[in-house]
Amino acid sequence: MSVKLGPNRYGKAETRLVRVVRDGPVHHLKDLNVSTSLSGDMEAAHLTGDNAAVLPTDTQKNTAYALAARHGVGQIEEFALLLARHFVESQPTIHHARVQIEEFAWNRRGPHSFVRDGSEVRTCVVHHDADGRATVVSGLTDLVVLNSAGSEFHGYLVDEYTTLRPTDDRILATSVTARWRHTGTAVSSYGTSYDEVRRSLLEAFADTHSLSLQQTLYAMGERALTACPEICEVRLTLPNRHHFPVDLSPFGLDNDNEVFHVADRPYGLIEGAVLREDAPDAGFAWE
Structure with missing residues:
Protein backbone atom coordinates (compact mmCIF):
# COMPACT_ATOMS: atom_id res chain seq x y z
CA MET A 1 0.00 0.00 0.00
CA ARG A 133 -2.31 36.84 -1.45
CA ALA A 134 -4.64 37.72 1.41
CA THR A 135 -8.34 37.37 2.10
CA VAL A 136 -10.49 38.82 4.84
CA VAL A 137 -13.81 37.33 5.95
CA SER A 138 -15.67 39.24 8.65
CA GLY A 139 -18.70 37.98 10.51
CA LEU A 140 -20.83 37.52 13.58
CA THR A 141 -22.41 34.68 15.52
CA ASP A 142 -25.30 34.30 17.96
CA LEU A 143 -27.32 37.27 16.71
CA VAL A 144 -30.74 36.12 18.00
CA VAL A 145 -33.75 37.61 16.18
CA LEU A 146 -37.49 36.94 16.17
CA ASN A 147 -40.54 38.06 14.18
CA SER A 148 -43.82 37.37 15.99
CA ALA A 149 -45.81 37.84 12.77
CA GLY A 150 -45.22 38.17 9.03
CA SER A 151 -44.08 34.58 8.54
CA GLU A 152 -45.79 31.74 6.69
CA PHE A 153 -44.88 28.24 5.57
CA HIS A 154 -46.99 26.26 3.12
CA GLY A 155 -46.96 24.75 -0.37
CA TYR A 156 -44.15 22.32 0.47
CA LEU A 157 -43.72 18.70 -0.62
CA VAL A 158 -46.02 16.23 1.15
CA ASP A 159 -45.55 12.47 1.38
CA GLU A 160 -46.72 9.61 3.61
CA TYR A 161 -44.45 10.79 6.45
CA THR A 162 -45.51 14.43 6.48
CA THR A 163 -47.32 15.58 9.62
CA LEU A 164 -46.44 19.31 9.60
CA ARG A 165 -49.48 21.49 8.99
CA PRO A 166 -49.30 24.50 6.67
CA THR A 167 -49.48 27.88 8.37
CA ASP A 168 -49.93 31.48 7.32
CA ASP A 169 -49.11 32.86 10.78
CA ARG A 170 -46.09 31.61 12.69
CA ILE A 171 -43.21 32.90 14.79
CA LEU A 172 -39.95 33.09 12.87
CA ALA A 173 -36.88 33.01 15.12
CA THR A 174 -33.24 32.21 14.50
CA SER A 175 -29.71 32.70 15.78
CA VAL A 176 -27.80 34.25 12.89
CA THR A 177 -24.28 33.23 11.97
CA ALA A 178 -23.11 35.44 9.12
CA ARG A 179 -19.80 35.72 7.32
CA TRP A 180 -18.99 38.16 4.54
CA ARG A 181 -16.00 38.26 2.22
CA HIS A 182 -14.27 41.54 1.44
CA THR A 183 -13.26 42.14 -2.16
CA GLY A 184 -9.79 43.22 -0.98
CA THR A 185 -7.87 44.14 2.15
CA ALA A 186 -7.75 47.90 1.58
CA VAL A 187 -10.94 48.59 3.52
CA SER A 188 -11.24 52.14 4.86
CA SER A 189 -12.92 50.99 8.08
CA TYR A 190 -13.71 47.42 9.01
CA GLY A 191 -15.71 48.76 11.95
CA THR A 192 -17.97 50.89 9.74
CA SER A 193 -18.38 47.97 7.32
CA TYR A 194 -19.34 45.66 10.19
CA ASP A 195 -21.96 48.08 11.48
CA GLU A 196 -23.45 48.50 8.00
CA VAL A 197 -23.66 44.77 7.27
CA ARG A 198 -25.20 44.09 10.68
CA ARG A 199 -27.77 46.85 10.19
CA SER A 200 -28.64 45.49 6.73
CA LEU A 201 -29.11 41.94 8.02
CA LEU A 202 -31.42 43.12 10.82
CA GLU A 203 -33.45 45.42 8.58
CA ALA A 204 -33.96 42.72 5.96
CA PHE A 205 -35.05 40.21 8.59
CA ALA A 206 -37.59 42.68 9.98
CA ASP A 207 -38.84 43.95 6.60
CA THR A 208 -39.29 40.64 4.77
CA HIS A 209 -42.73 39.02 4.83
CA SER A 210 -41.35 35.52 4.92
CA LEU A 211 -42.78 32.52 3.10
CA SER A 212 -39.74 30.48 4.14
CA LEU A 213 -36.53 30.98 6.07
CA GLN A 214 -34.72 30.41 2.78
CA GLN A 215 -36.45 33.48 1.33
CA THR A 216 -35.43 35.50 4.38
CA LEU A 217 -31.82 34.29 4.07
CA TYR A 218 -31.62 35.52 0.48
CA ALA A 219 -33.19 38.87 1.37
CA MET A 220 -30.65 39.37 4.17
CA GLY A 221 -27.68 38.59 1.95
CA GLU A 222 -29.00 40.73 -0.90
CA ARG A 223 -29.58 43.71 1.40
CA ALA A 224 -26.04 43.50 2.78
CA LEU A 225 -24.46 43.31 -0.68
CA THR A 226 -26.54 46.25 -1.91
CA ALA A 227 -25.55 48.41 1.06
CA CYS A 228 -21.86 47.46 1.17
CA PRO A 229 -19.91 47.64 -2.11
CA GLU A 230 -16.72 46.52 -0.34
CA ILE A 231 -18.05 42.97 0.16
CA CYS A 232 -18.68 40.42 -2.57
CA GLU A 233 -20.24 37.40 -0.80
CA VAL A 234 -22.33 36.70 2.27
CA ARG A 235 -22.75 33.25 3.82
CA LEU A 236 -25.51 32.70 6.34
CA THR A 237 -26.37 29.88 8.73
CA LEU A 238 -29.87 30.16 10.18
CA PRO A 239 -31.14 27.49 12.59
CA ASN A 240 -34.92 27.62 12.81
CA ARG A 241 -35.82 28.11 16.47
CA HIS A 242 -39.21 26.46 16.32
CA HIS A 243 -42.09 27.94 18.35
CA PHE A 244 -45.09 25.60 18.48
CA PRO A 245 -48.51 26.77 19.74
CA VAL A 246 -49.47 24.91 22.90
CA ASP A 247 -52.71 22.90 22.81
CA LEU A 248 -54.70 24.42 25.67
CA SER A 249 -57.97 22.64 24.81
CA PRO A 250 -57.58 20.08 27.67
CA PHE A 251 -57.97 23.05 30.03
CA GLY A 252 -60.95 24.52 28.21
CA LEU A 253 -58.84 27.39 26.86
CA ASP A 254 -58.32 28.77 23.38
CA ASN A 255 -54.85 29.60 22.08
CA ASP A 256 -54.95 32.19 19.32
CA ASN A 257 -51.20 32.01 18.62
CA GLU A 258 -50.36 33.54 21.98
CA VAL A 259 -48.72 30.77 24.03
CA PHE A 260 -45.87 28.73 22.54
CA HIS A 261 -43.53 25.89 23.38
CA VAL A 262 -39.96 26.55 22.22
CA ALA A 263 -38.27 23.37 20.96
CA ASP A 264 -34.47 23.43 21.15
CA ARG A 265 -33.98 20.26 19.05
CA PRO A 266 -34.29 18.88 16.51
CA TYR A 267 -34.35 22.06 14.45
CA GLY A 268 -34.33 23.06 10.82
CA LEU A 269 -30.96 24.36 9.64
CA ILE A 270 -30.97 26.71 6.67
CA GLU A 271 -27.63 27.60 5.06
CA GLY A 272 -26.75 29.50 1.93
CA ALA A 273 -24.53 32.01 0.16
CA VAL A 274 -25.48 35.17 -1.71
CA LEU A 275 -22.79 36.68 -3.93
CA ARG A 276 -22.25 39.16 -6.69
CA GLU A 277 -22.19 37.70 -10.19
CA ASP A 278 -18.70 39.13 -10.70
CA ALA A 279 -17.37 38.04 -7.31
CA PRO A 280 -13.72 36.92 -7.52
CA ASP A 281 -12.88 33.31 -6.74
CA ALA A 282 -13.05 32.64 -3.00
CA GLY A 283 -9.85 30.56 -3.00
CA PHE A 284 -8.99 29.61 0.57
CA ALA A 285 -11.10 32.39 2.12
CA TRP A 286 -13.61 30.19 3.93
CA GLU A 287 -11.30 27.39 5.07
Whole structure:
Protein backbone atom coordinates (compact mmCIF):
# COMPACT_ATOMS: atom_id res chain seq x y z
CA MET A 1 0.00 0.00 0.00
CA SER A 2 1.29 3.46 -0.96
CA VAL A 3 0.34 6.51 1.10
CA LYS A 4 1.39 10.15 1.21
CA LEU A 5 0.95 13.19 3.42
CA GLY A 6 -2.02 15.34 2.52
CA PRO A 7 -2.91 18.95 3.37
CA ASN A 8 -2.02 19.85 6.92
CA ARG A 9 -1.70 22.77 9.29
CA TYR A 10 -1.06 23.34 12.96
CA GLY A 11 -1.40 26.20 15.41
CA LYS A 12 -2.53 27.61 18.72
CA ALA A 13 -6.26 27.58 19.34
CA GLU A 14 -8.20 30.07 21.44
CA THR A 15 -5.55 32.32 22.91
CA ARG A 16 -7.48 34.62 25.25
CA LEU A 17 -6.18 38.16 24.96
CA VAL A 18 -7.47 41.29 26.71
CA ARG A 19 -5.89 44.64 25.85
CA VAL A 20 -6.55 47.66 28.09
CA VAL A 21 -5.74 51.14 26.81
CA ARG A 22 -5.39 53.56 29.72
CA ASP A 23 -6.33 57.00 28.43
CA GLY A 24 -5.91 58.82 31.74
CA PRO A 25 -8.87 57.94 33.96
CA VAL A 26 -10.81 56.54 30.97
CA HIS A 27 -9.94 53.00 29.93
CA HIS A 28 -10.75 51.19 26.66
CA LEU A 29 -11.12 47.41 26.47
CA LYS A 30 -10.60 44.84 23.70
CA ASP A 31 -11.42 41.21 24.55
CA LEU A 32 -10.34 38.64 21.96
CA ASN A 33 -10.11 34.92 21.35
CA VAL A 34 -7.28 34.37 18.83
CA SER A 35 -6.59 31.15 16.91
CA THR A 36 -3.63 30.78 14.55
CA SER A 37 -2.87 28.03 12.03
CA LEU A 38 0.30 27.71 9.98
CA SER A 39 1.31 25.52 7.04
CA GLY A 40 4.36 25.16 4.83
CA ASP A 41 7.40 22.87 4.71
CA MET A 42 6.07 20.44 7.31
CA GLU A 43 6.70 17.10 5.61
CA ALA A 44 9.71 16.20 7.75
CA ALA A 45 7.85 16.98 10.97
CA HIS A 46 5.17 14.47 10.04
CA LEU A 47 7.28 11.81 8.37
CA THR A 48 10.46 11.73 10.47
CA GLY A 49 9.73 13.90 13.52
CA ASP A 50 12.24 16.56 12.42
CA ASN A 51 10.89 19.83 13.88
CA ALA A 52 13.39 22.21 12.27
CA ALA A 53 10.62 23.90 10.22
CA VAL A 54 8.10 24.10 13.07
CA LEU A 55 7.37 27.36 14.87
CA PRO A 56 6.07 26.16 18.26
CA THR A 57 2.44 26.84 19.04
CA ASP A 58 3.56 28.43 22.30
CA THR A 59 5.54 30.94 20.23
CA GLN A 60 2.40 31.69 18.22
CA LYS A 61 0.58 32.46 21.48
CA ASN A 62 3.39 34.72 22.67
CA THR A 63 3.44 36.52 19.31
CA ALA A 64 -0.23 37.46 19.68
CA TYR A 65 0.50 38.98 23.08
CA ALA A 66 3.64 40.77 21.90
CA LEU A 67 2.05 42.31 18.81
CA ALA A 68 -0.95 43.41 20.88
CA ALA A 69 1.44 45.20 23.24
CA ARG A 70 3.61 46.67 20.48
CA HIS A 71 0.95 47.72 17.99
CA GLY A 72 -2.26 47.77 19.99
CA VAL A 73 -5.54 46.17 18.90
CA GLY A 74 -7.85 48.19 16.69
CA GLN A 75 -10.22 46.44 14.30
CA ILE A 76 -9.88 42.67 14.62
CA GLU A 77 -9.42 42.25 10.86
CA GLU A 78 -6.39 44.56 10.95
CA PHE A 79 -4.87 42.73 13.92
CA ALA A 80 -5.45 39.36 12.21
CA LEU A 81 -3.72 40.62 9.06
CA LEU A 82 -0.81 41.87 11.18
CA LEU A 83 -0.39 38.46 12.80
CA ALA A 84 -0.75 36.48 9.57
CA ARG A 85 1.76 38.62 7.71
CA HIS A 86 4.22 38.42 10.60
CA PHE A 87 4.26 34.61 10.60
CA VAL A 88 4.67 34.28 6.82
CA GLU A 89 7.21 37.07 6.39
CA SER A 90 9.37 36.21 9.42
CA GLN A 91 9.66 32.44 8.91
CA PRO A 92 10.83 31.04 5.54
CA THR A 93 9.32 27.61 6.26
CA ILE A 94 5.86 29.07 6.83
CA HIS A 95 4.03 29.57 3.52
CA HIS A 96 0.50 30.20 4.71
CA ALA A 97 -1.08 31.63 7.86
CA ARG A 98 -4.69 31.56 8.93
CA VAL A 99 -5.84 33.74 11.83
CA GLN A 100 -9.32 33.55 13.31
CA ILE A 101 -10.48 36.05 15.93
CA GLU A 102 -13.61 36.33 18.03
CA GLU A 103 -14.30 39.65 19.76
CA PHE A 104 -16.45 39.85 22.89
CA ALA A 105 -18.20 43.15 23.47
CA TRP A 106 -18.24 45.07 26.75
CA ASN A 107 -20.50 48.00 27.54
CA ARG A 108 -19.09 50.93 29.47
CA ARG A 109 -20.55 51.65 32.91
CA GLY A 110 -17.92 54.14 34.06
CA PRO A 111 -14.44 55.44 33.18
CA HIS A 112 -12.95 52.04 33.97
CA SER A 113 -16.03 49.89 34.63
CA PHE A 114 -17.61 47.55 32.10
CA VAL A 115 -20.38 44.95 31.84
CA ARG A 116 -20.17 42.07 29.39
CA ASP A 117 -22.52 42.45 26.46
CA GLY A 118 -24.49 39.23 26.14
CA SER A 119 -25.34 39.72 22.47
CA GLU A 120 -23.60 38.46 19.36
CA VAL A 121 -19.87 37.81 18.94
CA ARG A 122 -17.95 39.58 16.19
CA THR A 123 -15.63 37.33 14.16
CA CYS A 124 -13.07 37.36 11.39
CA VAL A 125 -10.90 34.88 9.48
CA VAL A 126 -7.81 36.12 7.65
CA HIS A 127 -5.50 34.21 5.31
CA HIS A 128 -2.09 35.34 4.06
CA ASP A 129 0.41 33.34 2.02
CA ALA A 130 3.97 33.65 0.80
CA ASP A 131 2.81 34.91 -2.62
CA GLY A 132 1.28 37.94 -0.96
CA ARG A 133 -2.31 36.84 -1.45
CA ALA A 134 -4.64 37.72 1.41
CA THR A 135 -8.34 37.37 2.10
CA VAL A 136 -10.49 38.82 4.84
CA VAL A 137 -13.81 37.33 5.95
CA SER A 138 -15.67 39.24 8.65
CA GLY A 139 -18.70 37.98 10.51
CA LEU A 140 -20.83 37.52 13.58
CA THR A 141 -22.41 34.68 15.52
CA ASP A 142 -25.30 34.30 17.96
CA LEU A 143 -27.32 37.27 16.71
CA VAL A 144 -30.74 36.12 18.00
CA VAL A 145 -33.75 37.61 16.18
CA LEU A 146 -37.49 36.94 16.17
CA ASN A 147 -40.54 38.06 14.18
CA SER A 148 -43.82 37.37 15.99
CA ALA A 149 -45.81 37.84 12.77
CA GLY A 150 -45.22 38.17 9.03
CA SER A 151 -44.08 34.58 8.54
CA GLU A 152 -45.79 31.74 6.69
CA PHE A 153 -44.88 28.24 5.57
CA HIS A 154 -46.99 26.26 3.12
CA GLY A 155 -46.96 24.75 -0.37
CA TYR A 156 -44.15 22.32 0.47
CA LEU A 157 -43.72 18.70 -0.62
CA VAL A 158 -46.02 16.23 1.15
CA ASP A 159 -45.55 12.47 1.38
CA GLU A 160 -46.72 9.61 3.61
CA TYR A 161 -44.45 10.79 6.45
CA THR A 162 -45.51 14.43 6.48
CA THR A 163 -47.32 15.58 9.62
CA LEU A 164 -46.44 19.31 9.60
CA ARG A 165 -49.48 21.49 8.99
CA PRO A 166 -49.30 24.50 6.67
CA THR A 167 -49.48 27.88 8.37
CA ASP A 168 -49.93 31.48 7.32
CA ASP A 169 -49.11 32.86 10.78
CA ARG A 170 -46.09 31.61 12.69
CA ILE A 171 -43.21 32.90 14.79
CA LEU A 172 -39.95 33.09 12.87
CA ALA A 173 -36.88 33.01 15.12
CA THR A 174 -33.24 32.21 14.50
CA SER A 175 -29.71 32.70 15.78
CA VAL A 176 -27.80 34.25 12.89
CA THR A 177 -24.28 33.23 11.97
CA ALA A 178 -23.11 35.44 9.12
CA ARG A 179 -19.80 35.72 7.32
CA TRP A 180 -18.99 38.16 4.54
CA ARG A 181 -16.00 38.26 2.22
CA HIS A 182 -14.27 41.54 1.44
CA THR A 183 -13.26 42.14 -2.16
CA GLY A 184 -9.79 43.22 -0.98
CA THR A 185 -7.87 44.14 2.15
CA ALA A 186 -7.75 47.90 1.58
CA VAL A 187 -10.94 48.59 3.52
CA SER A 188 -11.24 52.14 4.86
CA SER A 189 -12.92 50.99 8.08
CA TYR A 190 -13.71 47.42 9.01
CA GLY A 191 -15.71 48.76 11.95
CA THR A 192 -17.97 50.89 9.74
CA SER A 193 -18.38 47.97 7.32
CA TYR A 194 -19.34 45.66 10.19
CA ASP A 195 -21.96 48.08 11.48
CA GLU A 196 -23.45 48.50 8.00
CA VAL A 197 -23.66 44.77 7.27
CA ARG A 198 -25.20 44.09 10.68
CA ARG A 199 -27.77 46.85 10.19
CA SER A 200 -28.64 45.49 6.73
CA LEU A 201 -29.11 41.94 8.02
CA LEU A 202 -31.42 43.12 10.82
CA GLU A 203 -33.45 45.42 8.58
CA ALA A 204 -33.96 42.72 5.96
CA PHE A 205 -35.05 40.21 8.59
CA ALA A 206 -37.59 42.68 9.98
CA ASP A 207 -38.84 43.95 6.60
CA THR A 208 -39.29 40.64 4.77
CA HIS A 209 -42.73 39.02 4.83
CA SER A 210 -41.35 35.52 4.92
CA LEU A 211 -42.78 32.52 3.10
CA SER A 212 -39.74 30.48 4.14
CA LEU A 213 -36.53 30.98 6.07
CA GLN A 214 -34.72 30.41 2.78
CA GLN A 215 -36.45 33.48 1.33
CA THR A 216 -35.43 35.50 4.38
CA LEU A 217 -31.82 34.29 4.07
CA TYR A 218 -31.62 35.52 0.48
CA ALA A 219 -33.19 38.87 1.37
CA MET A 220 -30.65 39.37 4.17
CA GLY A 221 -27.68 38.59 1.95
CA GLU A 222 -29.00 40.73 -0.90
CA ARG A 223 -29.58 43.71 1.40
CA ALA A 224 -26.04 43.50 2.78
CA LEU A 225 -24.46 43.31 -0.68
CA THR A 226 -26.54 46.25 -1.91
CA ALA A 227 -25.55 48.41 1.06
CA CYS A 228 -21.86 47.46 1.17
CA PRO A 229 -19.91 47.64 -2.11
CA GLU A 230 -16.72 46.52 -0.34
CA ILE A 231 -18.05 42.97 0.16
CA CYS A 232 -18.68 40.42 -2.57
CA GLU A 233 -20.24 37.40 -0.80
CA VAL A 234 -22.33 36.70 2.27
CA ARG A 235 -22.75 33.25 3.82
CA LEU A 236 -25.51 32.70 6.34
CA THR A 237 -26.37 29.88 8.73
CA LEU A 238 -29.87 30.16 10.18
CA PRO A 239 -31.14 27.49 12.59
CA ASN A 240 -34.92 27.62 12.81
CA ARG A 241 -35.82 28.11 16.47
CA HIS A 242 -39.21 26.46 16.32
CA HIS A 243 -42.09 27.94 18.35
CA PHE A 244 -45.09 25.60 18.48
CA PRO A 245 -48.51 26.77 19.74
CA VAL A 246 -49.47 24.91 22.90
CA ASP A 247 -52.71 22.90 22.81
CA LEU A 248 -54.70 24.42 25.67
CA SER A 249 -57.97 22.64 24.81
CA PRO A 250 -57.58 20.08 27.67
CA PHE A 251 -57.97 23.05 30.03
CA GLY A 252 -60.95 24.52 28.21
CA LEU A 253 -58.84 27.39 26.86
CA ASP A 254 -58.32 28.77 23.38
CA ASN A 255 -54.85 29.60 22.08
CA ASP A 256 -54.95 32.19 19.32
CA ASN A 257 -51.20 32.01 18.62
CA GLU A 258 -50.36 33.54 21.98
CA VAL A 259 -48.72 30.77 24.03
CA PHE A 260 -45.87 28.73 22.54
CA HIS A 261 -43.53 25.89 23.38
CA VAL A 262 -39.96 26.55 22.22
CA ALA A 263 -38.27 23.37 20.96
CA ASP A 264 -34.47 23.43 21.15
CA ARG A 265 -33.98 20.26 19.05
CA PRO A 266 -34.29 18.88 16.51
CA TYR A 267 -34.35 22.06 14.45
CA GLY A 268 -34.33 23.06 10.82
CA LEU A 269 -30.96 24.36 9.64
CA ILE A 270 -30.97 26.71 6.67
CA GLU A 271 -27.63 27.60 5.06
CA GLY A 272 -26.75 29.50 1.93
CA ALA A 273 -24.53 32.01 0.16
CA VAL A 274 -25.48 35.17 -1.71
CA LEU A 275 -22.79 36.68 -3.93
CA ARG A 276 -22.25 39.16 -6.69
CA GLU A 277 -22.19 37.70 -10.19
CA ASP A 278 -18.70 39.13 -10.70
CA ALA A 279 -17.37 38.04 -7.31
CA PRO A 280 -13.72 36.92 -7.52
CA ASP A 281 -12.88 33.31 -6.74
CA ALA A 282 -13.05 32.64 -3.00
CA GLY A 283 -9.85 30.56 -3.00
CA PHE A 284 -8.99 29.61 0.57
CA ALA A 285 -11.10 32.39 2.12
CA TRP A 286 -13.61 30.19 3.93
CA GLU A 287 -11.30 27.39 5.07
